[in-house]
Amino acid sequence: MTLAALTLHAASDTLRRRECSSVELTEAVLARIAASDENIRAYLTVDRQGARDQARQADKLLSENKSDSPLLGVPLALKDNFLTRGLKTTCASKILGDFVPPYDATTVAKLRNAGAVIVGKTNLDEFAMGSSAENSAFHPTRNPWDGARVPGGSSGGSAAAVAADECIAALGTDTGGSIRQPAACCGIVGLKPSYGRVSRYGIIAFASSMDQVGPMTKDVRDSALLLEAIAGHDPADATSVQRPVPKYSEALTGGVKGLRLGVPREYFVAGMAPEVEQAVRRAIAELEKQGARIEDISLPHTSYAVAVYYIIATAEASSNLARYDGMRYGHRAEAADLNDTYMLSREEGFGAEVKRRIMLGTYALSAGYYEAYYLKAQRVRALIKRDFDQAFASCDAIVTPTMPTTAFKIGEKTQDPLQMYLSDIYTISVNLAGLPAISLPCGFDKAGLPIGLQIIGKPFDEATILRVAYAYEQATECHTMKPEDRG
Amino acid sequence: MNYEPVIGLEVHAQLLTDSKIFCGCSTRFGAEPNANTCPVCIGLPGVLPVLNRKVVEFALRAGLATHCEITRASRLARKNYFYPDLPKGYQISQYELPICEHGYIDIEVSGATKRVRLTRIHMEEDAGKNIHDQHGDSSLVDLNRAGVPLLEIVSEPDLRSADEAVSYLKTLRAIVQFLGVCDGNMEEGSFRCDANVSVRPAGSDRLGTKIEIKNLNSFKAIEKAIAFEIERQSDVLSGGGQLVQETRLWDEHREETRSMRSKESAHDYRYFPDPDLLPLVINADWIAEVRAGLPELPAARKARFMQGYQLPAYEAELLTSRKDIADYFEEAVTAHANAKAVANWIVGDLFRVLKEQKLDEEFYIDRWPVAAERLGELVRLIDQGKISGKIAKTVFAEMLSSGKSPQQIVSDKGLEQVSDRSSIEIEIDRVLAANGKQVEQYKSGNDKIFGYLVGQVMKATGGKANPQTVNNLLRAKLQ
Numbered sequence: 001m002t003l004a005a006l007t008l009h010a011a012s013d014t015l016r017r018r019e020c021s022s023v024e025l026t027e028a029v030l031a032r033i034a035a036s037d038e039n040i041r042a043y044l045t046v047d048r049q050g051a052r053d054q055a056r057q058a059d060k061l062l063s064e065n066k067s068d069s070p071l072l073g074v075p076l077a078l079k080d081n082f083l084t085r086g087l088k089t090t091c092a093s094k095i096l097g098d099f100v101p102p103y104d105a106t107t108v109a110k111l112r113n114a115g116a117v118i119v120g121k122t123n124l125d126e127f128a129m130g131s132s133a134e135n136s137a138f139h140p141t142r143n144p145w146d147g148a149r150v151p152g153g154s155s156g157g158s159a160a161a162v163a164a165d166e167c168i169a170a171l172g173t174d175t176g177g178s179i180r181q182p183a184a185c186c187g188i189v190g191l192k193p194s195y196g197r198v199s200r201y202g203i204i205a206f207a208s209s210m211d212q213v214g215p216m217t218k219d220v221r222d223s224a225l226l227l228e229a230i231a232g233h234d235p236a237d238a239t240s241v242q243r244p245v246p247k248y249s250e251a252l253t254g255g256v257k258g259l260r261l262g263v264p265r266e267y268f269v270a271g272m273a274p275e276v277e278q279a280v281r282r283a284i285a286e287l288e289k290q291g292a293r294i295e296d297i298s299l300p301h302t303s304y305a306v307a308v309y310y311i312i313a314t315a316e317a318s319s320n321l322a323r324y325d326g327m328r329y330g331h332r333a334e335a336a337d338l339n340d341t342y343m344l345s346r347e348e349g350f351g352a353e354v355k356r357r358i359m360l361g362t363y364a365l366s367a368g369y370y371e372a373y374y375l376k377a378q379r380v381r382a383l384i385k386r387d388f389d390q391a392f393a394s395c396d397a398i399v400t401p402t403m404p405t406t407a408f409k410i411g412e413k414t415q416d417p418l419q420m421y422l423s424d425i426y427t428i429s430v431n432l433a434g435l436p437a438i439s440l441p442c443g444f445d446k447a448g449l450p451i452g453l454q455i456i457g458k459p460f461d462e463a464t465i466l467r468v469a470y471a472y473e474q475a476t477e478c479h480t481m482k483p484e485d486r487g
Numbered sequence: 488m489n490y491e492p493v494i495g496l497e498v499h500a501q502l503l504t505d506s507k508i509f510c511g512c513s514t515r516f517g518a519e520p521n522a523n524t525c526p527v528c529i530g531l532p533g534v535l536p537v538l539n540r541k542v543v544e545f546a547l548r549a550g551l552a553t554h555c556e557i558t559r560a561s562r563l564a565r566k567n568y569f570y571p572d573l574p575k576g577y578q579i580s581q582y583e584l585p586i587c588e589h590g591y592i593d594i595e596v597s598g599a600t601k602r603v604r605l606t607r608i609h610m611e612e613d614a615g616k617n618i619h620d621q622h623g624d625s626s627l628v629d630l631n632r633a634g635v636p637l638l639e640i641v642s643e644p645d646l647r648s649a650d651e652a653v654s655y656l657k658t659l660r661a662i663v664q665f666l667g668v669c670d671g672n673m674e675e676g677s678f679r680c681d682a683n684v685s686v687r688p689a690g691s692d693r694l695g696t697k698i699e700i701k702n703l704n705s706f707k708a709i710e711k712a713i714a715f716e717i718e719r720q721s722d723v724l725s726g727g728g729q730l731v732q733e734t735r736l737w738d739e740h741r742e743e744t745r746s747m748r749s750k751e752s753a754h755d756y757r758y759f760p761d762p763d764l765l766p767l768v769i770n771a772d773w774i775a776e777v778r779a780g781l782p783e784l785p786a787a788r789k790a791r792f793m794q795g796y797q798l799p800a801y802e803a804e805l806l807t808s809r810k811d812i813a814d815y816f817e818e819a820v821t822a823h824a825n826a827k828a829v830a831n832w833i834v835g836d837l838f839r840v841l842k843e844q845k846l847d848e849e850f851y852i853d854r855w856p857v858a859a860e861r862l863g864e865l866v867r868l869i870d871q872g873k874i875s876g877k878i879a880k881t882v883f884a885e886m887l888s889s890g891k892s893p894q895q896i897v898s899d900k901g902l903e904q905v906s907d908r909s910s911i912e913i914e915i916d917r918v919l920a921a922n923g924k925q926v927e928q929y930k931s932g933n934d935k936i937f938g939y940l941v942g943q944v945m946k947a948t949g950g951k952a953n954p955q956t957v958n959n960l961l962r963a964k965l966q
Contacts, residue, residue, distance in 0.1 A: 083533045096532065103526050105533060202533040208762035238537045238764050316762050319565050322576020323530045327628070342569050365567070365757035374759060 003028035004165040005482065008222040009249075011168050012070040015062055022062065022073030025168075026055035026117050029075040033119070033166045041141050042151075042161035044080045045088050046120035051075060054117040061115055070225050070249075072115035077167035079158045080121035081128055081204040082108050082213075087118075091204045092126045092136035095324045095331045095349025105202020106237065107171060107213050107230045114229050119167050122157030126351045127321065128178055128206040130154050131423045134414055135353045142410070143185060144483040145449055149407040152182030152423075158216045159186040163483060169217040169226055173203055175210045176309050177402075177427025180439035183216055184402035184452020187441045187481060189469070190216045191223040192427075194460045195434035196241040198227075199234030205320040207313035208239075210431040219479050220440060220470040224248035227462060243460060251463040252470040257291030259468065262395035266302040267426055272404040279443030279451040280401045283472060287399065290471055295395045299387040304380050305429040306421060311364050311377035312432070318361030324349060356417065385433040392458050397465055400426050402439040402452030426454060436462045440469050441478035450478070489689040490721040494652050494682060494713060495606075495644035498659060499637050500669040501613065501677035502545045508612045508636035509536030509579065516675055520618075520629035528634035530574030535763050538563070542636040543586070543767065545668040546610050547777040549638055550587030552666055552784055553605055557774055561586045563610070563764045567757045571628050572615035580639075582758040585609035586767065592662065593786070594654045595804065603655050604643040611637050638668070644683065644694070649713040653706050656680060657808060661785040664810040671809070673704050680709060684716040686724065695720070696730035700744055702737050712737040716744055788813055796826035805834050815859045822863025829866055836883055837862065856887045865893040878902050878950055906953040908960065911944070914952070915960055918943045929965060937961070 003025050006014060014020050030048055037043055058073035078084065081091045083101040085108075090096045104112065111118065125135035133156025134140040141156045143149040144164040151160040155172030159182035162170050172179040174192035183190025191214045198213040205211060215226035231245045263284060268277060288294050326332030326345030333344035350358070364373040391398060403423055413420040430437045435456055442453035453472070457465035473479050507514055510527035527534045550557055564582035587608035593600050615630035640659065646652045660678055663669040671678045680703045685695035698716060703709045716735070723730055735744040760766075783791070785807045792803040792813075806816045812833070819829045837857060841847040846854060865882060868874045874882060874897055885896045897903055905911060918940060919926055929936040944957050 083531075089532070091532070099532070101531070101533070103531075201535050204532045205763075236537060237535050239535075239762075315759060319567055319577055319757070319759070322567060322569065323532070323574060325569060325576060327571050328529065328574065329531070338571070362757065365759050367755045367757075370757075370759070 002032070002165070004032040004168075006168060007218045008074055008169045008225055009070065011074050012072070015073045022055040022058040022117060023052065025073065026051050026075045026119070029119055029165075029167055032164070036144075036164050037166055039142060039147060040144055040160050040164050040166070041139050042122050042157045042164065042166055043077070043120045044090060044092065044123050044136075044138060044157065047087055047118065050087065051117050051119045058115045058117060067115055069114040069229070071111060071229055073117060074168050075117040075119045076111060077119050077122050077158055077161045077170040078108065079124050079128075079155050079170070079172045081124060081173060081206075082121075082171065083202040083204070084108055084118065084121065087121065089121065089204070090138075091128070092124045092138060093324075093349065093351065093354065094137045095346070096204075096329075097137070097331060099330055101202075103202065106199035106234045108202060110230050111171075116229075122155070122161050122170060124157055125154035126354050127204065127317070128154040128173055128175055128211075129317070129353050129357055131177070131181055131420050132408070132410075132413065133157060133160075133182065134410060135351060137351055140410055143407045143449075145187065146407065146447070148409055149449070150185065150410050152185030152403075152407060154178040154182070155190075155216060156182045156185075159183055159188055159190065162186070162188045162216050162218060165482070169215060169222050171213060171226070171230070172216045173206075173211055173213050174427075174431065175206045175212075175313060176431050177424035179214045179216055180402050180427050180437060180452065180454060181424055183439045184441075184450065184454075185407040187444075187450030187478070187483075188216060188218060189220055189223050189438065189440045189473075189479065190214065191227060191438045191462070191466075192430065192436060193227060193231065193462055194436040194457075195431075196239050197436070197460065197462065198230050199232075199237045199240050201234055201236040205316075207316040208320060209316060210309075210313060210434075212431070220438070220466060220473045221249060221252060223438065223469075224252055224466050241460070246463050248463055248466055252467055254467055255290060256287050256468055256471045258293070259291075259397065259464070260293045260295050260395040261287060261468070262295045262297035262391050262398040264297050264299045264302065264391070264398060264400060266299050267400040271422075272401060273406065273445070275445040276401050276403070276405060276451050279445075280399075280453055283442040283453045284399055286475055287468065287472060290475065292468075297391045297395060297398065299384075299391060299429065301380065301383045301387050302429060305384055305432060306425055308377045308380045308384065309424075309428045309432060310360065310421065311373050312381065314357040314361030315364045315374050316361065318358045318365065321350075321354070321358055353417070381432050384429055388429075388433045388435060388456075396458070397461075397468055398456040399468075400454045400456065402426060402454040406445045406447070406449035406451060430456055435459060436465055438465045438469050440473055441481070442472070442476070443478060444481070450481075488725060490686040490717070490724060491689045491691070492647055492713075492717045493644045493685050493687060493694060494646035494648075496642045496646065496652060496655060497681045497683070498640040498656070499679050500549075500640060500663050500671075502542055502636040502638060502668055503670060504539060504541045504545065504636055506539060506541075507634035508539050508542050508610065509634055512634065514635050516677075518631055520627070521631060523631040524633070528574070529630050530576075536579060536761070538764060538767065539636065542610055543769070544777060545636075545666075546586045546608060546638055547769070547774060548666045548668055548781060549640070549663060550590060550608050551774070551778050552662055552781060553587075553590040553592050553608070553640075555587035555590030555605060555608060557769060558584050558586050558588060559769055560584070561767045561769070563761045563767065564758045565761045568754060570614070571626065572617050572630070572633070574615065574630060574633055578612060578614060579761055579764070580611035581609035586769070592655070592658055594651070594658045596651055596654055601651070603645045606641040606643050608638055608640050611639055613637050638663075644685075649710045649717070652682065652713050653710050656706065656709060658785070661808055661810065665782060665784050665788070667782065673706070676704065679704055682709065682713055682716075684713055684720070686717055686720045695724075696732050698730065698732070698744075699734045700737055701734060701747070708737055708739060711742055712744055715742065719744070785813075792816075796820065796830070798826060798830055802830045802834055805838075806830060815855070818859035819863040819866075822860040823867035823870070825866050825870055828869070829863060832862055832866060832883075836880075840887060856890075857883075861886060861892055868893055868897060872904060872906065872953065873897065874902055874904050875950065875954065878904070902951060904953050905948055905951045906956050908956065911948070911952050911956055911960055914944055914947045915957070915964055918947060919964065926965070937965075
């Protein structure tokens with residue numbers, strides 16, 4: 001096994017045992033990128049020089065034994081909607097094509113302080129809007145398991161980079177499933193923490209009331225470690241909560257014996273691929289075998305989730321994206337007057353999906369429609385949240401599929417946005433309710449494509465879903481599979 | 488037909504916080520363009536607002552001082568529109584749930600008290616400033632002001648004349664000044680106002696077509712603009728014409744209002760709660776704490792001035808029209824406790840000088856030509872009989888030009904009042920000797936001559952002789 005294939009915790013142990021240096025580890029990852037990213041195209045920017053400098057710095061700290069951070073010297077990738085000081089941040093949009101931020105996102109600063117090596121910025125659907133990583137202004141990313149397929153989205157670049165060993169682990173953002181859905185497509189672990197658990201400061205906003213930063217890793221322990229490093233209150237983010245951060249990595253063991261796991265009947269419906277359903281059912285059976293009590297539960301407002309999401313997310317996005325107007329940074333069109341400068345800059349700078357969502361959101365908020373759309377959606381959102389509150393009265397976590405299908409083919413759904421929107425049908429409710437959820441591999445379909453299992457937790461109970469995920473992972477082999485083993 | 492004006496005012500008061508409403512940048516006026524900016528207030532990608540607690544406290548102070556109900560769970564909302572001075576493409580303001588509602592203030596209108604209701608007080612951020620025509624054919628943007636905290640104070644349409652509007656604004660300005668939440672400086676724009684004016688046939692209870700007047704930055708402009716609008720609108724209606732709802736600008740030079748683009752009124756701001764900021768929950772303890780810490784307000788201070796210093800209502804009103812004036816008065820009285828005389832000097836001589844020097848609308852008390860303590864000292868010299876009231880006028884003029892203390896001026900120029908009998912007697916003897924004819928006339932019964940002789944003695948002493956002593960001695964000599 002090459003160094004680049006190591007998990008975060010294994011890489012950290014290897015560095016601590018001096019079996020390799022951070023520079024060697026970083027070179028291995030850079031070599032891997034050089035070898036495979038021409039096909040996969042997970043990255044938008046690879047910061048070779050910066051990564052080497054940071055690795056040398058990390059080696060110095062490692063030799064001085066001054067830091068006990070498990071991230072010290074470990075090469076990580078960031079979705080290109082995290083602001084990185086001095087390193088181009090595009091959000092996969094032409095409108096920010098040459099934008100170099102003057103400051104680091106809070107999570108990026110935390111990674112840097114922990115000594116992590118930031119290798120580069122990964123591809124995404126423009127402004128994190130999409131479920132396939134095809135809606136990038138620059139190029140689509142390919143699924144490492146099958147180059148004809150999408151890696152999922154919007155954090156498709158981060159998912160593909162982790163799956164292809166082009167980094168040790170990565171961070172993504174999840175507004176309606178953008179971490180978990182590509183994690184499922186790429187056979188890795190993706191964790192969306194509770195809303196408010198991780199700072200959003202310095203993340204290019206898509207939908208402020210749902211966006212959340214989370215880890216994308218090769219196994220569950222890595223997710224726990226990475227979450228530990230980025231979680232916590234940030235005075236610069238008014239929506240981040242003041243709650244102590246548990247030692248997630250120490251809460252993994254203990255198994256599922258006696259835990260009550262809810263299985264919502266509304267999540268197993270027509271339209272999902274039979275192989276996905278079978279794999280998820282097998283996973284549930286495995287958890288039951290380990291001593292979990294499986295409860296049949298109902299989340300009655302599930303069918304409204306996609307509609308509600310596309311009202312609220314687009315409304316917030318239409319406002320959040322207003323600042324990209326060509327005035328202070330980013331793309332500015334040459335035009336005759338002020339109004340035309342606005343219109344043309346945005347016309348040229350934004351892609352079709354972004355424009356579609358801005359228009360939807362603008363409409364939903366406009367006078368005369370606000371009550372019918374935005375306010376109504378907020379009311380239904382409250383009902384969806386209440387569904388979960390009621391469900392959690394009788395269970396400790398909820399187990400569902402992450403996606404109704406495995407990764408689809410590139411181009412297959414780009415002509416039909418509504419079809420594309422449905423690929424997040426199992427993940428969206430979680431964002432509307434602000435809950436934590438994790439996706440981890442639970443099998444493969446006949447074509448050898450990974451299938452994701454989603455575990456949803458109570459608010460701020462990341463520890464329980466990590467424990468359930470770890471128990472499942474330890475009993476199975478899925479997470480050890482690599483795309484090249486596919487056969 | 489007679490028309491009745493209906494006026495409501497929207498006041499923007501810039502808050503006296505050190506930092507902006509959603510970031511730590513300075514709010515200092517007059518800095519280099521864009522010096523007081525950071526990623527948050529210039530709306531870079533990824534930034535988030537964090538509400539300045541002081542702004543909320545100031546809003547509570549203003550709300551409690553104006554008898555408002557405090558909204559226990561209010562919200563900040565986004566007002567969406569594009570403009571180069573608006574970096575995020577939206578202004579964070581309050582909409583459906585402002586922090587304060589349903590208050591009132593009492594104003595004095597021709598001797599009577601009138602209650603003006605407040606619809607709401609809400610918090611919001613200011614925008615930046617566009618600077619045109621300085622750089623070829625492009626415009627420049629200064630974002631120093633972007634994110635500076637404002638209170639918007641909206642009245643009900645309870646005002647019925649330009650005078651009432653001005654009285655309301657002066658009262659409101661005094662309140663926010665006394666509260667220490669706003670300096671009230673209209674020239675620098677930290678207290679600015681838009682007026683909604685309509686007219687209707689007298690006696691009607693229906694509202695006429697509302698015209699908004701913007702750009703009002705002095706009491707004079709407000710008064711003239713409202714008066715102009717009332718007349719303009721009445722003329723249009725009398726002539727059988729129709730008014731359209733629009734926004735008009737006050738043109739200072741031509742002294743008239745003129746129409747802004749009417750597109751403005753068709754704007755759809757697409758307000759919605761700002762998802763970056765959680766609902767603002769204000770607990771009862773905080774309200775109680777702010778209430779307990781409210782300073783003495785203008786009305787209370789006026790009452791105290793009338794009772795404690797025995798001032799007439801008119802003086803007390805003038806002295807409490809601004810906090811700096813009230814403070815100045817009390818400082819002068821601390822230096823010398825003759826409130827009535829101090830008040831007279833301020834309301835009379837000092838106000839006249841401030842007006843002449845165009846300092847009466849400004850808020851730099853440190854630029855006033857006479858320090859409060861020195862004014863007190865001047866009055867003390869009179870009360871001590873060291874100078875006469877007449878000499879005091881000379882000393883005051885000298886204080887203005889030289890900046891010296893009154894005592895200094897009196898000593899330097901030898902202006903001290905002479906009460907010493909023997910030196911006055913010498914002067915009297917000289918005057919009597921030189922005016923034999925007049926002395927004869929007096930003795931033959933012409934009493935008016937006495938005044939003339941007193942005048943001659945005063946003249947001979949350079950005005951410094953104590954007039955009472957002169958009187959007494961002269962009477963004795965002439966017997």
